[in-house]
Every structure is written in C-alpha cells, then in structure tokens.
Amino acid sequence: xxxxxxxxxxxxxxxxxxxxxxxxxxxxxxxxxxxxxxxxxxxxxxxxxxxxxxxxxxxxxxxxxxxxxxxxxxxxxxxxxxxxxxxxxxxxxxxxxxxxxxxxxxxxxxxxxxxxxxxxxxxxxxxxxxxxxxxxxxxxxxxxxxxxxxxxxxxxxxxxxxxxxxxxxxxxxxxxxxxxxxxxxxxxxxxxxxxxxxxxxxxxxxxxxxxxxxxxxxxxxxxxxxxxxxxxxxxxxxxxxxxxxxxxxxxxxxxxxxxxxxxxxxxxxxxxxxxxxxxxxxxxxxxxxxxxxxxxxxxxxxxxxxxxxxxxxxxxxxxxxxxxxxxxxxxxx
Amino acid sequence: xxxxxxxxxxxxxxxxxxxxxxxxxxxxxxxxxxxxxxxxxxxxxxxxxxxxxxxxxxxxxxxxxxxxxxxxxxxxxxxxxxxxxxxxxxxxxxxxxxxxxxxxxxxxxxxxxxxxxxxxxxxxxxxxxxxxxxxxxxxxxxxxxxxxxxxxxxxxxxxxxxxxxxxxxxxxxxxxxxxxxxxxxxxxxxxxxxxxxxxxxxxxxxxxxxxxxxxxxxxxxxxxxxxxxxxxxxxxxxxxxxxxxxxxxxxxxxxxxxxxxxxxxxxxxxxxxxxxxxxxxxxxxxxxxxxxxxxxxxxxxxxxxxxxxxxxxxxxxxxxxxxxxxxxxxxxxxxxxxxxxxxxxxxxxxxxxxxxxxxxxxxxxxxxxxxxxxxxx
Numbered sequence: 001x002x003x004x005x006x007x008x009x010x011x012x013x014x015x016x017x018x019x020x021x022x023x024x025x026x027x028x029x030x031x032x033x034x035x036x037x038x039x040x041x042x043x044x045x046x047x048x049x050x051x052x053x054x055x056x057x058x059x060x061x062x063x064x065x066x067x068x069x070x071x072x073x074x075x076x077x078x079x080x081x082x083x084x085x086x087x088x089x090x091x092x093x094x095x096x097x098x099x100x101x102x103x104x105x106x107x108x109x110x111x112x113x114x115x116x117x118x119x120x121x122x123x124x125x126x127x128x129x130x131x132x133x134x135x136x137x138x139x140x141x142x143x144x145x146x147x148x149x150x151x152x153x154x155x156x157x158x159x160x161x162x163x164x165x166x167x168x169x170x171x172x173x174x175x176x177x178x179x180x181x182x183x184x185x186x187x188x189x190x191x192x193x194x195x196x197x198x199x200x201x202x203x204x205x206x207x208x209x210x211x212x213x214x215x216x217x218x219x220x221x222x223x224x225x226x227x228x229x230x231x232x233x234x235x236x237x238x239x240x241x242x243x244x245x246x247x248x249x250x251x252x253x254x255x256x257x258x259x260x261x262x263x264x265x266x267x268x269x270x271x272x273x274x275x276x277x278x279x280x281x282x283x284x285x286x287x288x289x290x291x292x293x294x295x296x297x298x299x300x301x302x303x304x305x306x307x308x309x310x311x312x313x314x315x316x317x318x319x320x321x322x323x324x325x326x327x328x329x330x331x332x333x
Numbered sequence: 334x335x336x337x338x339x340x341x342x343x344x345x346x347x348x349x350x351x352x353x354x355x356x357x358x359x360x361x362x363x364x365x366x367x368x369x370x371x372x373x374x375x376x377x378x379x380x381x382x383x384x385x386x387x388x389x390x391x392x393x394x395x396x397x398x399x400x401x402x403x404x405x406x407x408x409x410x411x412x413x414x415x416x417x418x419x420x421x422x423x424x425x426x427x428x429x430x431x432x433x434x435x436x437x438x439x440x441x442x443x444x445x446x447x448x449x450x451x452x453x454x455x456x457x458x459x460x461x462x463x464x465x466x467x468x469x470x471x472x473x474x475x476x477x478x479x480x481x482x483x484x485x486x487x488x489x490x491x492x493x494x495x496x497x498x499x500x501x502x503x504x505x506x507x508x509x510x511x512x513x514x515x516x517x518x519x520x521x522x523x524x525x526x527x528x529x530x531x532x533x534x535x536x537x538x539x540x541x542x543x544x545x546x547x548x549x550x551x552x553x554x555x556x557x558x559x560x561x562x563x564x565x566x567x568x569x570x571x572x573x574x575x576x577x578x579x580x581x582x583x584x585x586x587x588x589x590x591x592x593x594x595x596x597x598x599x600x601x602x603x604x605x606x607x608x609x610x611x612x613x614x615x616x617x618x619x620x621x622x623x624x625x626x627x628x629x630x631x632x633x634x635x636x637x638x639x640x641x642x643x644x645x646x647x648x649x650x651x652x653x654x655x656x657x658x659x660x661x662x663x664x665x666x667x668x669x670x671x672x673x674x675x676x677x678x679x680x681x682x683x684x685x686x687x688x689x690x691x692x693x694x695x696x697x698x699x700x701x702x703x704x705x706x707x708x709x710x
Contacts, residue, residue, distance in 0.1 A: 136606065145651065
C-alpha cells in the first residue's frame, strides 16, 4: 500500500514488517479494549463505540488532511486556529441570517477554510518559508483574527438555530451525520491518495522531492495543493465544531493542531515525509479517542488523560522507530 | 608577508580559494546583517511607542514589563542552541509546567522551598535528558519526540497538581520573579537573564562546543565522520534546555506568586518565534545569540506598546505572527529578486489577480458578516 514497497519484496521480512506497522496499532487497540472492558463493562457496547466515533469525527477529518501535509514533509500548525476562525465566522453568519440553507453554510465554511489554506500555501511555496515557520505564524495570526472578528464575544447555544445544531448530531440515516461525513472524507482521501495521479505525486514529493521534480512532477503545485486541502478540511471541521458544540468561542480548537499531528504520527505517518496511510491515520485517531473515552469510563482522574496520551504517543513513535531500523537492517540486498 | 609562504606550501590555486586573511567586509556590508535590521526595527518601535503614549518612556513601566519576558528569554537561550543544530524542542513550556507543579506539590506538602525548588530543577533536567535520549540515542526526529513529551510533561503537571494550586510562597522565593536589584529598578530576573545570555552567547560563539553546534546543523553526517561527539552534544543541549525550562518555571511561579498546572501553556511557540525572528535558521546551521536577544527585545516592545494602547493579547499575536513570517519572507524575496526575479508571464499575472480577488473577498466577508452581530450587542 505504501509507496516504498519494492515489488519484489512480497514474501520477505520487509513486506511483513510494513504490513505489521498497521497491525501493531490494531494489536495495541485490542489490548487496550480488553483491559478497559475488564474494568468497565460498558466500554464494549455499541452505544459507547458510537460515542467514541462521535468524539473523533472532527479529529479524523483534520488528521487526514494533516496526514497529506506531513506526507509532503510539511506540517500545518494553523489548523486549530483555522477551525476557531471558521467556526466563529460561520456562527456569526448564521446568527445574523438564521434561515440560511445548511448546504450554503457548509460550503461557506469550506470556502473560508480554503482561503486560509491558500494563504498558507502561498507563503510556503511562493515565499519559500519553511512550513513549520509559516504555519506557526499563521497559527498566531488566525487566532488573533478570531478575537479581532468577534471582539471577544462568543455565540452561546441559544443563539443558534436548531437546524444548524442538528447538522452534526442529527441522525436521518440512523447514525449521526458527523460520523457519516468523516467516513465519506476518509473514503475520498483514501481514493485520492491511492488511486489518483495527484495522490501518488504527494507520496513522490514527500519521498524524494528532487527525484519527483526530475520525473516532471510540479512539486510546488503539489505542496500548494495539500495546504489548500488542509484548509478545506479545516473549514469543514470548523462548521462541524460549531454545530457539535452548539457554540463558538474564541478558544475553540485551541491546541487541536498537536492532536491532529499526534493522530497521524501514532498512525505510522513519518514526519520526514513519504510514508503513511489513510487507515493508519484513522487508527491513530481511533486510538486517541479510545484513550480519552477509557480514562473517563475507568474513572481514572481526568487529569491522567493527557499524561496517558503523551506516554502513548511516545511509545508509538519509539516502537515505530525501532521497527523501521529493524527493516533497514534486514533490507534485501 | 605570510601569504607567500602559504602560497609555496599549498600551491597557487588554493590561495585563490582560501586567502590567508579574513575577507575584508566593506563598511556597508557590515550593516547588511539581520541584527542591524532588528536594531532598526527596535528603534522604530521605540519611536512609535513613545509617540503613541506618554506612559511608554517610564522607568517603572519599562522595569515591570521587561520582567514579563524573562521566562520566555530563559527558555529561548537553549532553544537557540537546539535550533542551530537543526532540531527543535516543543516540550519547553510543558516541562516548565511540570516543574512548577512539582514544586507547588512539594510546597503544599510543607517541604521547604529551598529544597523543593532544586528538586524541581532536577526534575526539569531529567525531562530534558529524556528528550535528549529520545533524539540522540533512539534517533527520533526532534519534532516527534518533543511533541510526545510536550503532551506527557503537561499531563504530569495535571496529574501532580490536579485542580489544586500552589500559593503563598515565601518572599525570599518570590524575589526571583518580583524582586529588583537593591537600589535600582532592574528586576532580578532581567539580571539573571542577562548573565545567562552572556554565558550562552560566549559558549555559542567562542567555544569548540559552540562550533560543534553549527557544524551539526550544517552537516550532521560529516560531523560524525569528523569525530564530533554528536550524540553527546545533542544530549547536553536538550538537557540544558530541560534545566532552563525548569528555571523559567521557578521564575514564572515566583512572579505570579502561585502555580496552576496550566502555567505557561503555549509558551513554546513564543520561544521558537523569538529565536527564529532573531535570525536563527529553523533548518539549522546558522544564527547568533545577539540576534535572538534583540528579537526578544523587539517582541517585548511590540507587545508592550500594543498593550499600552489597550490592544488585547491575542490581537497582538497577529503582529508577532506577521513579523515572524515577514522576517523570512523578505529574506527569500530579496534572494529571488537578486537571482533575476519572477518573470511576469500572463499566467502568473492572472493567478496573482485571482488570489488578490480571493483575499479581498475574504476580508470583505470578514467585516461584512460581523457587523450585524456586533451592532446587536
């Protein structure tokens, strides 16, 4: 599935280990699920599973975009602030025009997010500013714009129409909309990364930008594109965030960027680009969501939540790193 | 002349490449440095600030506000080292929180503050050592390793202190963050920072260790082959970073007079911003300590001036973020122009117009959509 798979390696250790990287997360998830369900009987119920999915839907959408960015050896630190800004602008717009159709709201959010992404992309490709610096800067700028825009006021739940609140939580198909949207996004990104030429180019640019350039891939365009896609995902996430939490505050999604990066990295996406899959990122997001959920159910003090999350990220990246080194040692001659 | 003997020894060709004396810089070239740009910006900042408000050039105000940036500065010093080697430490603010919380817990358990504080410093140093171990030994990318410890250290802070707070520190301790040097208006934390900045600057620019940092940032593999103790150097700088974060935690706790587990949240990005604005290359290999210190002064000036004009903290961050991006954008734009610039083809002109229209539409919407809501408040 990953681009670094040599075609001859089907039967050797390298291939097995490459497969194992996702299997490793699955095993981890299963162990966690078993341990937690021994302590809390309501962990392995359909209702709880639904709750977990509900909690990680927005994370999944943005983590998938973050995965695409990281695949090109970039990073987008501005996603949290971007979500905050889009959520605020959308909430204000709806408050002023309560009868606006939901489709327009979603499209508006995605368009606003896209503009933020275009700005990031231009600074990075045209301005030749390293992604981490560019998005560190826009992270402050977008968060500042939330305050500039709202003048510090927030939109409480009663000021938003019910139809908008149901956008995320409504269940016309039996499952909350937000989960369906996340699944659709996942399928689209999976198809895009694996079966389209541009998607493959993203892997190529991340694996070896010079070689990609020589093979005729317009690396600048690909890099620009992933930031715009990230912006669109941020826009969608912003609308869903305002709808799910029925409000918009100035600190919406503060620190969220690090969660999306953590989900990608735990899911086996390499920070140095070119390596990572959609199922991996999904499992990473699922694992983070399960930990948050488990901490609550097992009645550990919620103060342990972040420490557990941090420890888990460390364990995941260290084990992943050891596996990678093992792979390099056993590389077929 | 010495040059002739060199010439006979290594042949004429190498002399053309390596001259025996340092190349003489023209008077103007000496001023084309980022540090002077920062100095100019600082002067502009001072002039604008003193025009805008009469409260700016006030010794009391300046003294109080300078202390506000010292924790940031203390963490920035080792961050300069780390970024010069091409690494990064995202965990500094979390480490600060962990150590301050640890000290608060000990203090709440009635441990003497002069035992609690050194223990907290030791904990921070251990945290830094963990980062160093993950980066230098396990060979994780620094961004990943310190992202993990970023979450972990902050988590430990919450586990330690929970919903409690540490408060009521003795005056001898709060002197660290609130006190002034006797008989002057200079805050003790500023004095501490200046002394440490001089030491860090000398280590960076005047010692072999400092040269190693630049060498590792430029070409780590070459350093390994050249016998530079890369692993040890990395371990040392991350450990120092841990210690300095803990020290910053002590100063911050002393300045606030209380500690909560979320103390210093988000400061890591300000620290990195200061270093990068100071001309330290985020990709490693170049940067100066005076530049970083000047950038800290500039950030302080901008924030202080805007604060005096009652501009919220978060809106000030727009200015800091823009400054950060512009500092690198302008440098690369200058390089593009000197390399011949972008040839304006029809396609680029159309694209430029499209982008301008998009951003104009965004800002139109930005102001248009907020008006009715704010009017109704």
